[in-house]
Amino acid sequence: MMIPIRKEQRQENMHLKKTPMTKDMKKGMIEDMKKLKRYSTVIKSYSYMKAFRLLATSLLVALSMGFTSCGEDELDRMPSTSLDEGTLFDKTDKLFSEYIKDYSNIKCRYGLQGESSVLLSGLKDNHLWFSEYDAVSKQLKSEWIDIEKTDTIQQLYKGYGEYETLYVKYVAPLYYKEISTGNIVTFNIGGRFQTIFTSNHKAKRTQLQYDNSKNGIAHNWYKESVFIADCCYSHEGDTIYIAKSRPSFDENGNLAGVTLVSYEEGIELSGRYINRRSFKEGKSVWSTYIAPPFDVPSDAKRNYTLLGNTTNIWEYKCEVTFYDGTKRDFTFKINIDNGKIVTDEIKVTGISINENTVNLKQGETFQLTATVQPDNATNNKVIWSSSNETVASISQEGLVTANSAGETNITVTTEDGNFSTTAIVTVTSNEDEDKATLARLEGTWDMLKCYGWEYNDQNIKENWEENVVGEYIFFEDEDGNGGYNDGYKTYYFASSVEGNKLILRNSEWLDGKTSIIITKLTETELHLKAIDSVSEENYEMKRR
Numbered sequence: 001m002m003i004p005i006r007k008e009q010r011q012e013n014m015h016l017k018k019t020p021m022t023k024d025m026k027k028g029m030i031e032d033m034k035k036l037k038r039y040s041t042v043i044k045s046y047s048y049m050k051a052f053r054l055l056a057t058s059l060l061v062a063l064s065m066g067f068t069s070c071g072e073d074e075l076d077r078m079p080s081t082s083l084d085e086g087t088l089f090d091k092t093d094k095l096f097s098e099y100i101k102d103y104s105n106i107k108c109r110y111g112l113q114g115e116s117s118v119l120l121s122g123l124k125d126n127h128l129w130f131s132e133y134d135a136v137s138k139q140l141k142s143e144w145i146d147i148e149k150t151d152t153i154q155q156l157y158k159g160y161g162e163y164e165t166l167y168v169k170y171v172a173p174l175y176y177k178e179i180s181t182g183n184i185v186t187f188n189i190g191g192r193f194q195t196i197f198t199s200n201h202k203a204k205r206t207q208l209q210y211d212n213s214k215n216g217i218a219h220n221w222y223k224e225s226v227f228i229a230d231c232c233y234s235h236e237g238d239t240i241y242i243a244k245s246r247p248s249f250d251e252n253g254n255l256a257g258v259t260l261v262s263y264e265e266g267i268e269l270s271g272r273y274i275n276r277r278s279f280k281e282g283k284s285v286w287s288t289y290i291a292p293p294f295d296v297p298s299d300a301k302r303n304y305t306l307l308g309n310t311t312n313i314w315e316y317k318c319e320v321t322f323y324d325g326t327k328r329d330f331t332f333k334i335n336i337d338n339g340k341i342v343t344d345e346i347k348v349t350g351i352s353i354n355e356n357t358v359n360l361k362q363g364e365t366f367q368l369t370a371t372v373q374p375d376n377a378t379n380n381k382v383i384w385s386s387s388n389e390t391v392a393s394i395s396q397e398g399l400v401t402a403n404s405a406g407e408t409n410i411t412v413t414t415e416d417g418n419f420s421t422t423a424i425v426t427v428t429s430n431e432d433e434d435k436a437t438l439a440r441l442e443g444t445w446d447m448l449k450c451y452g453w454e455y456n457d458q459n460i461k462e463n464w465e466e467n468v469v470g471e472y473i474f475f476e477d478e479d480g481n482g483g484y485n486d487g488y489k490t491y492y493f494a495s496s497v498e499g500n501k502l503i504l505r506n507s508e509w510l511d512g513k514t515s516i517i518i519t520k521l522t523e524t525e526l527h528l529k530a531i532d533s534v535s536e537e538n539y540e541m542k543r544r
Contacts, residue, residue, distance in 0.1 A: 002217065002459070014363075018239065018473055019376065024293060026149075034166060042253075042284055044201040044342050044384075044410055048392070052333070053422050058116070059290040069187045072369070079094040085320035086336065091111075091421055092109050092110065092111045093109075095111035095118065095120070095243065096109060096111060096120060098138065099118060099120060099133045099138055100142075103122075105124060105125050106122045106123065106124045106129070107122055107123040107152060108119070108122050108152060108168050108169060108170050108171050108190075109122040109123060109170070110170045110171060110172040110173075113135065113263045114135065115135065115222070116134070116135050117132055117133065117134065117135055117141070117460075118132070118134075118135050118172075119131075119132055119135045120132075120133065121171055121172050121173055122170075122171060123150060123152065123168075123171060124145060126149040126150060126151070127145050127146045127147075127148070127149055127150065128145070128146040128150050128171055128187055128189075128196070128319070129143065129144065129145040129146070130143065130144055130172075130173045131143035131144075144173075144176070144183065144185060146185075146196055146198075146203065146421065147198060147201065147202075147203050148203050150168075150171075150189070151168075152168045153165060153166070153167060154166040154168060154190070154192075154208050155191060155208070156208050156209060156210040157207055157208065157209050157210060158210040158211075159210075159211075164210055166189075166190050166191075166192060166208070168189055168190040168195075169190050170188075171187050171188065171189050171190070172187065172188045172276075173185060173186070173187055173188075174186045174188050174217050174505065175195070175217050175219075175222075175253070177218070177220065177340050179199065179224045179235040180235070181199040181200050181236070182197070182198040182200065182222065182235075182236065183198050184196070184197050184198075184218055184226055184235065185198075186217045186218045186228075186459060189208065191212075192208050192209065192210075192212060192215075193206075193208075193209075193212055193216055193217055194206055194207075194215070195213050195215075195217075195218045195226070195228055195233075195237075196210050196383065197233070197235065197236055197237030197467050199235060199236040199237070200236075201446050203237075204237030204238075205235065205237070206228060206237075213229065213323065214229055215229055216228055216229045217253070218233075219247075219249050219253050219254075219255070219257070220253070220254070220262045220264070221255075221260065222262060222263045223235075223263075225240060225263060227243075227247060229246070230243045230246050232264075232279070232280075233264055238298045240263050241263070242278045242280075242283025243278075243279040243280055243282065244280065244281055244283075245277075245279055245282035245283075246279075247266075247279055250367060256268065257269060258277065259306060259309065261276075261336060263282075264278055264279060264280040264281075264342075265277060265278050265279070265285060266279070267314065267336055269293070269304045269316075269435070271288055271302065271509060271517065272290055272302070273287055273288065274287075274288050274290055274339075275287045275288070276336060276339060286338065286339030286341065288334060288339045288340070288341060289434060290318065290332060290341075291341075292318065292320065292330055294328060294330070296320055297322070297323070299323050300320050300321060300322050300323065300355070301320070301321040302318055302319070302320055302321075303318070303319045303320070303321070304316050304317070304318050304319075304353075305317045308332065309326075309336075311379050311380055311381065311416070312335055312336050312337050312360075312379060312415075313333050313334070313335055313336075313342055313345070313378060313379055314333065314334055314336050315331060315332070315333045316332055316333075317329055317330075317331050318329065318330055318331070318332070318397070333345070335378070340377055345378045345379075346374065346376055346378045346415060347377065347378070347417060348372055348373070348374075348377045348379065348380070348414045348416040348417040348419060349373050349374060349377075349417075349419075350372075350419050350532040351370055351371065351372050351373065351382065351413075351414050351419045352370070352371050352373070352421060353368060353369070353421050353422075353423055354369040354371075354414060354424050355366060355368060355371050355423055355529070356371075356421075356422075356424065356492040357423065357424050357425075357426075358410075358424070358425045358537060359404060359422055359425075359426050359428070360400070360402035360425065360426070360427050360428075361427070361428055361431050361433065362394070362402050362403070362404060362405065362428070362429045363402060363430070363431075363442065364401075364402045364435065365400060365401050365402070366399075366400045366402075366425075367398060367399055367400070368384075368394070368398040368399075368400055368410060368412070368423060370382050370384075370398060370412040370421075372414055378416070379414075379415055379416040380414075380416075381414070381415040381416075382395070382412050382413060382414055382415065383412070383413045383414075383415060384396055384398055384410065384411070384412050385410070385411050385412075385413070386408050386409070386410055386411075386425075387408050387409040387410075387411070388406065388407075388408035388409075390403060390404055390406070391403060391404055391405070391407060391408040391425070392405035392425045392427055394410050397455070398407070398412070400425055402425070403427070404427060404429065405427055405428055405429035405432060406426075406427055407424065407425065407426045407427070408424075408425050408427075409422050409423070409424060409425075410422065410423045410424075410425050412472065427466055430498075430499065433499070434496070434497040434498060434499070437497045437518070438475070438478050438479070438480050438495075438496070438497050439478045439479070440521060440523075441468065441475045441480075441497075441521070441526070442477060442478060443474065443475060443543055443544065444472055444473075444474040444543070445472060445473050445474065445526045445541035445542065445543055445544065446471075446472045446541060446542055446543075446544050447469075447471045447472055447473075447539060447541050448468070448536075448541060448542060449468065449470040449539070449540040450465070450466040450467075450471075450537065450538070450539050450540075450541045451464065451465040451466070451469040451537075452535060452536045452537040452538050453462070453535065453536055454532045454534060454535035454536075455535070468539075470487035471484075471485060471486050471487050472484075472485050472541070472544070473485070473509075473541070475495070479494075480494060480496050480497070481493075481494055481495075482495060484507070484509035491507065491508045491509050492506075492507075493505060493506055493507035493509065494506055495507075495509075497518075500517055500518050500519075501515065501517060501518070502516040502517070502518055502528065503516070510530045512532060513530040513531060513532050514531065514532045514533070515530070515531050515532075516528055516529070516530045517529045517530075517531075519538075523543065524542055524543050525540075525541070525542055525543075526540075526541045526542075526543070527539065527540050527541070528541075
């Protein structure tokens with residue numbers, strides 16, 4: 001029996017070659033449907049544009065009611081022998097026709113009907129697409145469409161530079177997550193998984209793999225990131241790291257037995273132990289035995305409940321169920337930074353800082369250090385803040401960075417007790433410093449000594465000293481206008497200062513020197529060093 005084609009399609013597809021479906025073809029299609037059933041349970045109810053709901057879990061588990069069709073693509077449509085309850089394509093087309101008047105532009109269709117919602121998906125104008133309809137009113141509730149096109153013929157990477165061709169029969173969404181800049185979607189594309197990251201109207205996607213274990217379904221991870229196979233991805237689709245040990249997820253797609261504290265690490269309860277586990281490094285950061293305050297036999301069952309984790313001191317309740325059905329419980333606290341069980345919490349009584357006033361130039365940094373009292377306080381975490389980050393910013397490690405001229409208060413506050421202390425940071429700009437240097441240069445400076453070195457014709461370095469009695473330089477104003485007098489003639493110049501460098505313009509004096517450095521400047525003394533690649537000149541002067 002051939003696959004029935006709708007009347008409106010039949011005229012468009014007269015050219016299709018009708019060959020019977022082989023046993024292998026039928027077996028492959030059934031296996032693909034089993035895969036859909038196996039992984040569909042990860043689809044949950046998510047919010048999409050603050051109103052989106054996919055389908056309830058109970059709806060999606062009933063995948064046996066889902067049907068697929070590749071539509072009108074000659075490479076994808078295959079005639080079939082009769083299946084138990086009609087062809088899959090027939091049932092999909094029937095479901096589509098109830099909700100979409102004209103779906104001729106949708107290929108590789110997949111449909112799933114529940115009590116209150118209907119999920120439809122496919123390649124819409126060659127774009128991955130899915131939508132949700134109200135089962136009663138048949139009104140569209142939400143939909144998603146990929147911003148890039150997907151072909152019905154895909155190349156699966158098998159490793160070692162080898163590929164295998166995949167002819168896509170159906171596409172179905174398995175995971176959806178809304179993020180601050182877009183969304184993340186995992187699709188089953190003909191039995192292979194691909195995750196699409198859409199952020200700020202740009203898309204990235206994982207490579208289709210022959211081996212699904214190398215490119216699985218996305219799972220919620222720390223903040224907006226997701227975990228796929230052995231890789232942690234940012235919400236924009238960038239690789240954060242490849243894990244040396246893969247996390248485990250339950251049948252609902254949730255991380256099993258671990259509470260994440262960062263992209264790389266989580267707190268894991270396992271039997272009688274609590275561990276801080278690094279997925280990136282594939283090892284435990286620390287492991288602590290949980291000693292109950294009463295005897296617990298080895299055959300007793302333990303169930304842990306997290307009571308509080310707002311600080312680095314986490315509190316748990318452990319309920320112990322004995323073989324005879326009786327129960328007892330106890331609570332414990334643990335410092336997740338070092339894995340130490342907290343018995344009697346030692347409260348913070350105060351805080352001090354290594355400097356209360358700090359003066360910096362623009363671009364400089366300074367390390368502030370806070371000390372929490374007492375030294376053995378249970379929670380010694382602190383929070384750094386700046387009253388004006390435009391002037392100076394502060395890292396949570398206490399490193400101050402001077403950004404622009406001005407004054408700001410750097411405050412450090414204890415997490416326990418909210419004790420605080422403040423350092424006043426004053427930042428001066430480089431421009432202010434340079435203007436001050438020019439102002440100090442104003443006046444006349446008589447030369448006392450001139451000496452240096454240069455390479456001769458034989459490329460030998462020779463030292464020299466010159467008589468400069470009667471020579472002088474002068475700066476007429478704070479703008480750097482001045483000149484040099486060799487005892488006979490004055491050569492005028494314009495100048496400016498950048499840090500400890502004197503920059504001369506339109507000057508015959510020291511012409512060609514690549515750098516003129518102010519090595520000393522006091523109220524009465526000025527020393528200059530002028531250098532290039534083959535010579536050096538030093539001038540010592542006093543104020544007239």
